[in-house]
Amino acid sequence: xxxxxxxxxxxxxxxxxxxVEPGTTIMQAARKIAEADDSQAGLVxxxxxxxKPLPSSGGKCRACLVRVAQGSTKDPRPMPKLVPSCITxxxxxxxxxNTTNEAVLDTRKSIVEFLLINHPLDCPVCDQAGECxxxxxxxxxxxxKTRYEEERRTFDKIDIGPFIQLHMTRCILCYRCVYTADxxxxxxxxxxxxxxxxxxxxxxxxxxxDNDFSGNVIDVCPVGALTDKTYRFKNRVWxxxxxxxxxxxxxxxxxxxxxxxxxxVIRVTARKNVWGEVNEFICNTCRFERKxxxxxxxEGPTKVKRSSVISANKYRANLVTKPDFxxxxxxxxxxxxxxxxxYVTDTETxxxxxxxxxxxxxxxxxxxRNN
Amino acid sequence: MARKIxxxxxxxxxxxxxxxxxxxxxxxxxxxxxxxxxxDEVVEEAKKSGIRGRGGAGFPMGMKWGFLAKPEGIPRYxxxxxxxxxxxxxxxxxxxxxxxxxxxxxxxxxxxALGANKSFxxxxxxxxxxxxxxxxxxxxxxxxxxxxxxxxxxxYDLELVVQSGGGAYICGEETALLESLExxxxxxxxxxxxxxxxxxxxxxxxxxxxxxIANMPWVINNGGEAYSxxxxxxxxxxxxxxxxxxxxxxxxxxxxLGLGVEEFLNSDEYCGGIRKGHHLKALVAGGSSVxxxxxxxxxxxxxxxxxxxxYESLSDGGFATGTMMGSGGFIVFDETACIxxxxxxxxxxxxxxxxxxxxxCREGTGWMEKVLHRIEHGHGSMHDIDLLVDISKKxxxxxxxxxxxxxxxxxxxxxRHFRDxxxxxxxxxxxxxxxGAVYQGEMALV
Numbered sequence: 100x101x102x103x104x105x106x107x108x109x110x111x112x113x114x115x116x117x118x119v120e121p122g123t124t125i126m127q128a129a130r131k132i133a134e135a136d137d138s139q140a141g142l143v144x145x146x147x148x149x150x151k152p153l154p155s156s157g158g159k160c161r162a163c164l165v166r167v168a169q170g171s172t173k174d175p176r177p178m179p180k181l182v183p184s185c186i187t188x189x190x191x192x193x194x195x196x197n198t199t200n201e202a203v204l205d206t207r208k209s210i211v212e213f214l215l216i217n218h219p220l221d222c223p224v225c226d227q228a229g230e231c232x233x234x235x236x237x238x239x240x241x242x243x244k245t246r247y248e249e250e251r252r253t254f255d256k257i258d259i260g261p262f263i264q265l266h267m268t269r270c271i272l273c274y275r276c277v278y279t280a281d282x283x284x285x286x287x288x289x290x291x292x293x294x295x296x297x298x299x300x301x302x303x304x305x306x307x308x309d310n311d312f313s314g315n316v317i318d319v320c321p322v323g324a325l326t327d328k329t330y331r332f333k334n335r336v337w338x339x340x341x342x343x344x345x346x347x348x349x350x351x352x353x354x355x356x357x358x359x360x361x362x363x364v365i366r367v368t369a370r371k372n373v374w375g376e377v378n379e380f381i382c383n384t385c386r387f388e389r390k391x392x393x394x395x396x397x398e399g400p401t402k403v404k405r406s407s408v409i410s411a412n413k414y415r416a417n418l419v420t421k422p423d424f425x426x427x428x429x430x431x432x433x434x435x436x437x438x439x440x441x442y443v444t445d446t447e448t449x450x451x452x453x454x455x456x457x458x459x460x461x462x463x464x465x466x467x468r469n470n
Numbered sequence: 471m472a473r474k475i476x477x478x479x480x481x482x483x484x485x486x487x488x489x490x491x492x493x494x495x496x497x498x499x500x501x502x503x504x505x506x507x508x509x510d511e512v513v514e515e516a517k518k519s520g521i522r523g524r525g526g527a528g529f530p531m532g533m534k535w536g537f538l539a540k541p542e543g544i545p546r547y548x549x550x551x552x553x554x555x556x557x558x559x560x561x562x563x564x565x566x567x568x569x570x571x572x573x574x575x576x577x578x579x580x581x582x583a584l585g586a587n588k589s590f591x592x593x594x595x596x597x598x599x600x601x602x603x604x605x606x607x608x609x610x611x612x613x614x615x616x617x618x619x620x621x622x623x624x625x626y627d628l629e630l631v632v633q634s635g636g637g638a639y640i641c642g643e644e645t646a647l648l649e650s651l652e653x654x655x656x657x658x659x660x661x662x663x664x665x666x667x668x669x670x671x672x673x674x675x676x677x678x679x680x681x682x683i684a685n686m687p688w689v690i691n692n693g694g695e696a697y698s699x700x701x702x703x704x705x706x707x708x709x710x711x712x713x714x715x716x717x718x719x720x721x722x723x724x725x726x727l728g729l730g731v732e733e734f735l736n737s738d739e740y741c742g743g744i745r746k747g748h749h750l751k752a753l754v755a756g757g758s759s760v761x762x763x764x765x766x767x768x769x770x771x772x773x774x775x776x777x778x779x780x781y782e783s784l785s786d787g788g789f790a791t792g793t794m795m796g797s798g799g800f801i802v803f804d805e806t807a808c809i810x811x812x813x814x815x816x817x818x819x820x821x822x823x824x825x826x827x828x829x830x831c832r833e834g835t836g837w838m839e840k841v842l843h844r845i846e847h848g849h850g851s852m853h854d855i856d857l858l859v860d861i862s863k864k865x866x867x868x869x870x871x872x873x874x875x876x877x878x879x880x881x882x883x884x885x886r887h888f889r890d891x892x893x894x895x896x897x898x899x900x901x902x903x904x905x906g907a908v909y910q911g912e913m914a915l916v
Binding site: 157180183247293294 | 638640655660821822823824825826827828829830832833834835836837840844857864867868869870
């Protein structure tokens, strides 16, 4: 007997047709396109809060908003608002516009701006730099300047247990760690307190999480808000070499990545897929206590995206071809030059103007010297 | 006197007690509905009446009831949204305080129509004394056999639970209300699934405003068609308006939809006109979250027709020259009101009440508040005005729930209609930051 497969749904994403199973979200459909063809990786909407291994996450950061130009074959009307692609399910004949729609890109730019309002620009001293989702997102979609002039919100650092530090100032309130604490650990001690931009991630009255799987909140954090205290300020991620390894662990799968500096294991994390999502959550013993090569069976270098800074100067990893991202970026960033201004071609006028400008400049420098 | 549906008996002494309410013809709708009508017939009456949700969005109530999923073996719930927290709106508070039995009667009829055996009234936490009034009324109704098991011998069971809110504006959003009712943090849910499919405890749920539910007894007693004959066009029935601001007689008024805005504002039966010696400057027609309109646009639409108190007429002209019915919070400003200060005040409210779940609203409301604070206190610059418009545009429509829109509209409309006042604050920082200073120049014309 052959297995009965559900009828596949065909959708069009940025002009590319893809067939997916019913119940798939737009985001997953886009990822399917990119997984089939690496050159299309730039099409996938960014995800700051959505995390596939954590059910019911997503829909909060609004970074993945896309436009649905056609709801379905049955109801071809476009959706009135931009929809979050991470939680919107596909329908037969749906037409989605992501990088091909100006309004979507414009909104995404503003989301970066909103997220960066209260995010400190302390990347030079942040442990997450180099593997920070917000850094990538801001680099791809943000602008170099901020229009925000007011004071930013700040919090004191809080120690959550002996191994984890919470630096709420950097938090973008994606709720991933809340879902992790909810779904992976059996005692819920971690949640959000307060409201609006004053809300903060907190353990109940700063109680330490003493749970074997609490360390996973570090891996799911897209920014440097939750950091590994055994690794804090030890190194920059692009100076370290990741190696896949495993061990016999009675609590978890034991499949990890060891981050080496020279011969020293300075950090242990769970393995992540190309979308930065943890494949299998690991326990605290593996993460914080097994920091000798002799504790592990090495499997070989971790595959790192060619575009990641972690791969800088290291060509040992199985390289992934770089997406034609720069070309796309250029296409969206550059506008046509306004050439309505009359050009002066007459050499005499040009000379006169340059003499005039020179005089002005001399005058200014004289003024500044006299003052 | 205009027709009264809800507040007909509001001045009868002792109307908050069961005996007096019953003597005035109360609970007749429960008897009629439970004994002579099937649930589907009650829903049909609601559809015929054309009554639109009174909470703000104005979605037809019968249609909302029709969307309710009815899977076998899963309970259905009716939740009454009494978490009225919109600045400028206080009608539900008044209604529950004076006529608790009207709401309970409406709840029984509506729950019967939807097949709910347990219904909730989620009351704003600040209104503790109203909760006590409601609980007392529920106990009275229960003692007289209108609640509990086997109501009036018809075999229909209903339990009414009054739940106090925790004091958050966001819990007036229906999905946040459901989260809060389940005992969680009041964060709005992503839709779909809509509450009609997966609402309270993942069961099909209908969330209705107090005033919508309170209209149901009249609809049952007199028929849906009689109700739809009141009002104008698709705005049927009457509406409670909470009038406040610089008027002679602030208060809650029941009006027939379709009444002229000018008549409502100036007639002695209602607001009684602007306070003596002053004139109208601006008006918010439906609670703080709807666009503010200058005097000339609230009286007449851009096309020159008289503006009426109805869903269609108020929103005539879209957001460029129109506003919305909203929840009926009628806030009047005379020429002594500073629009910039007022907008800052509204913005401060939305900043404080944003739940912090999605980024545009969490960061954007705070940003707008800070920019407005800067302008109001004489530290603004000209590009701040365009910045405000830009932020509001980026928030609007990009958030999980309508709080983002509600925060963006008042700011965007204030800048649209009163840009010269904002500019005056920037060009005359010292004068503008004096207490009580108001721009006295010409009002901008659209």
